[in-house]
Amino acid sequence: MRLVIAEKPSVAREIAAVAGGGGKRRDGSEFYRKKLKAADAARVGYIECGSGITVSWCLGHLLEQRSPESYVASGKLGAADLPVVPEEWKLAPRDEVSACQFAVLAGLLKRATEVVHAGDADREGQLLVEEVLVDCGWRGKTQRLWLSALDDESVKLAWAKVKSNEQYLKLYLAGLGRQRADWLISLQGSYAMTQRLGALWPIGRVQSAALALIVNRQREIENFTQRDHYTVNATLGEDITAGWQIPQDLLTDGLLLDRGPAERCAQTVAGRDARVEKFTAKRGERAAPLPFSLSALQKLASRRLKIRVAAVDKAAQALYEAKVTTYPRTDCQYLPEEQLGDAERLLKAINGGSLPKGTDPARRHRAWNSKKVSAHHAIIPTGQPLPAGIDPDARRVYELICESYIRLFMGPETFEQREAIFVAPHGGAPHPGERFKASAKIVEEKGWTALGTDDDAADGDKDGAAAQRGCTPQGLPVLKEGQVLRCASAEVVAKRTEPPKRYTDGTLIEAMKGIHKFVTDPKLKARLKETSGIGTEATRSSVIKGLEQRAYIEQKKGALYATERGCTLVDGLRAMRVPLVDPGYTALQEDGLAEVESGQRTFEEFYAEAVTAARSVIATILNAHGETIPGATAMTVCPACGEKRCVARVSKKGWPHHKCLACESIFVDGHGTPGRKFDPDAAKGSGAAATPGTRAAPGTGPKCPKCKTATHQKKTRNGNDYYFCGGCKGAWWPDREAAGKLGPKWEARK
DSSP, X not given: OEEEEESSHHHHHHHHHHHSXXXXXXXXXXXXXXXXXXXXXXXXXXXXXXXXXXXXXXXXXXXXXXXXXXXXXXXXXXXXXXXXXXXXXXXXXXXXXXXXXXXXXXXXXXXXXXXXXXXXXXXXXXXXXXXXXXXTTOOXXXXXXXXXXOSHHHHHHHHTTOEEGGGGHHHHHHHHHHHHHIIIIIIHHXXXXXXXXXXXXXXXXXXXXXXXXXXXXXXXXXXOOOOEEEEEEEEETTTEEEEEOOOGGGOBTTBOOOHHHHHHHHHHHTTSEEEEEEEEEEEEEEOOOOOBOHHHHHHHIIIIIOOOHHHHHHHHHHHHHTTSBOOSOOOOOOBOGGGGXXXXXXXXXXXXXXXXXXXXXXXXXXXBOGGGOSXXXXXXXXXXXXOTTOOHHHHHHHHHHHHHHHHTTBOOEEEEEEEEEEEEEESSOSSOOEEEEEEEEEEEEOGGGGGOOTTGGGTTOOTTOOOOBSXXXXXXXXXXXXXXXXXXXXXXXXXXXXXXXXXXXXXXXXXXXXGGGGOOOHHHHHHHTTXXXXXXXXXXXXXXXXXXXXXXXXXXXXXXXXXXXXXXXXHHHHHTTOGGGOHHHHHHHHHHHHHHHHTSSXXXXXXXXXXXXXXXXXXXXXXXXXXXXXXXXXXXXXTTTOOSOEEEEEOTTSOEEEEXXXXXXXXXXXXXXXXXXXXXXXXXXXXXXXXXXXXXXXXXXXXXXXXOSBOEEEEOTTSOEEEEOTXXXXXXXXXXXXXTSEEEEOGGGO
């Protein structure tokens, strides 16, 4: 039996339809005994096809790394156990449904003579199927089906070109390296933060670095001081507006902050002649932007369509599974040259049967370059019709993808870039003259820009991208050097500096990809410029979502704001000198994963570095001196072990107590500090961290008017005294005039 394992059921159905003639769906119940709900049972099973082919699937990651606690003999993880570095790594099903589908795959593998790995064509897709094969002990022949699109023709072509899975071993090892690095550093670093602070503060290799970008930008904005600055615009001839070229000795940080020189310049040149010192006119052209990678699509959809990047990911995946676009999680913006011959068919298919206006299927854009296509090519349409009931966001994203493809076959924008330098005043005046500059871009043929130009930056092509500067909308006429024009007027223009803009989903994705811009070390900056930044095309949107879910950031009117909690975390990590908030630190690890994938570094080398990094990060967190994160749980010295790891807690029943995170001793609250050690046999009823059936020491305060038992003297979080009754849970403020007596009742303590 030839067993094909896809990443998810929808992809399995498409493969079965092409490779196995459809086949018959089986529920797989012969491999497991659990009773599942109808909805869950529908996700489990396999498809039995003809010609000895069986198609089954994973459900994303069926397996996950077991928790660090499972490697500790006591089953309870303490600070002394961190970091846990397994001698033998263990996996377990993610949930009950995953366990059933894993049982199906394990049973089918026992019958299989050959496996075809059909996970998604990326690092995670390679990992999630491979880890099932490894966990089941599969040693037989394994081939790889590499799908870039799910339309029938693409599946047939891919099926005819299956390769040995051995060719993708490095891709699997890179995925495994990412998984283990996250488990060692991110997960256990979060455990260490909890141990250190007594509260949940998740951190992560990519997450914390991305959060630091947002906090840094927010601080820039908060600390920004607006400054007024000035320039002069002169009207020359009939309609040429030229800007003053301010002398360098008048500038501070590139700005003229004193209005006086601007006013004197305006008074000097107004009504005087100006001579054309230099005039240039250069012809140029600008080709259409490259087609989309996922990050380029996310950026444009975020800006033009105002769609969150998570929704863009969902839309792109839905389009892929609907067979109308190619594989979405790609970082490539180039296309294989062999697909150029299919351009006419594809253009007609996405334009209702005729070629889009202004297109030429024979035109060869620089995007057609097979040498620059690695695992995937750019996102393009497949030519299949768009399903009628598809989500509106998916429809709009599809239109962007089609527009991007159409532009490749339209002519370039052609233009003439003109620039003139004027000297004024001119004509015997004793003043040496001030220089003014005017420039204009005169568009001759719109070419692809007839479809719009709001995504010019997606390609990074800035040639001729500047709009008219320092001239009227009519453009700059052809001038001759030495020509004299009258300065009809000169006006002082006051401007105000603006703070940097807050990140949006799209611009944060761009910053994560271009992380080298935020690194100060020149050598590291140069190295990281050649890499793909932090995170991957498939994970960056989930990083943003995770930051929101953990209340580290929030979105307001499209902009991303760091919350007080997010700022506090970044400040605390910096105070403890934890390197995860340094984007260069995380980028180097991502670079290491890329080197594993390309074969420049072994998995063993990367893994050893990850273990070292985990030990360093966790030791730094646990051994940090002085105050830690402002606003986090304060710690006091434990009377039992002497470590400053004791935190104040309140039990579910409202009993204040103190617990040591190092030795796990529990203490009765003694006026805001650890009192006597908790005694399970003590009497019930006070503020000790009591458990059902135990008692604590009697109170020493005034008697409760209801219970007639002595109250306990306590302190609020702000250090104010109050009395608390362990019996009726009543609380009173002290009497201001009579010491040792109850005052007003604190109703909030009921």
